[in-house]
Amino acid sequence: DAGITQSPRHKVTETGTPVTLRCHQTENHRYMYWYRQDPGHGLRLIHYSYGVKDTDKGEVSDGYSVSRSKTEDFLLTLESATSSQTSVYFCAISEAIRDRLNYGYTFGSGTRLTVV
Amino acid sequence: GESVGLHLPTLSVQEGDNSIINCAYSNSASDYFIWYKQESGKGPQFIIDIRSNMDKRQGQRVTVLLNKTVKHLSLQIAATQPGDSAVYFCAVSGYSTLTFGKGTMLLVSP
Numbered sequence: 001d002a003g004i005t006q007s008p009r010h011k012v013t014e015t016g017t018p019v020t021l022r023c024h025q026t027e028n029h030r031y032m033y034w035y036r037q038d039p040g041h042g043l044r045l046i047h048y049s050y051g052v053k054d055t056d057k058g059e060v061s062d063g064y065s066v067s068r069s070k071t072e073d074f075l076l077t078l079e080s081a082t083s084s085q086t087s088v089y090f091c092a093i094s095e096a097i098r099d100r101l102n103y104g105y106t107f108g109s110g111t112r113l114t115v116v
Numbered sequence: 117g118e119s120v121g122l123h124l125p126t127l128s129v130q131e132g133d134n135s136i137i138n139c140a141y142s143n144s145a146s147d148y149f150i151w152y153k154q155e156s157g158k159g160p161q162f163i164i165d166i167r168s169n170m171d172k173r174q175g176q177r178v179t180v181l182l183n184k185t186v187k188h189l190s191l192q193i194a195a196t197q198p199g200d201s202a203v204y205f206c207a208v209s210g211y212s213t214l215t216f217g218k219g220t221m222l223l224v225s226p
Contacts, residue, residue, distance in 0.1 A: 042218040096212040104150040107159035
């Protein structure tokens with residue numbers, strides 16, 4: 001999807017195990033985002049990054065951490081997965097000028113995570 | 117923070133009809149609005165956007181209307197086709213993040 005890839009596409013993991021999802025972009029965009037999508041809740045922001053090593057929390061950040069050591073990669077980690085974190089996770093990229101979005105996000109294809 | 121609502125879970129139309137999907141937002145400082153389409157098993161795809169200095173914007177078969185007075189926007193799809201069947205989300209931006217509505221599933225029957 002327009003230079004943004006997520007891996008893995010599907011993952012099943014056990015409760016209590018750590019899980020890392022990867023988002024990779026080739027667009028050199030400064031802004032990267034992690035959202036989760038659940039029935040009845042829509043898309044909710046977990047964390048986002050506005051540059052290398054610059055990140056901020058979204059509305060559902062508890063239980064998640066992120067890292068961005070390179071412009072092209074944004075990692076989402078579930079330190080100890082719980083069943084409530086079963087969801088579809090989307091990464092997105094964008095650009096902004098003076099913190100105002102230039103245009104809408106471009107989304108990846110998603111990662112379906114099941115915690116059993 | 118921003119909230120985005122007026123959630124109509126499902127809209128069923130006949131092929132060839134015009135479809136209208138609505139969205140409301142809460143923050144009068146929001147200045148950028150986007151509609152996305154999501155097909156099953158895929159990520160959301162950009163359809164059309166509008167900034168707060170405009171009331172209307174048209175694309176190919178789609179029109180977005182923005183009423184800042186009542187904080188409402190709508191997506192109109194002309195001559196709806198079976199390929200338009202998907203979930204449609206509005207998204208609202210104040211700064212560098214988007215807040216999404218819960219989505220409306222558009223079902224198009226032949």
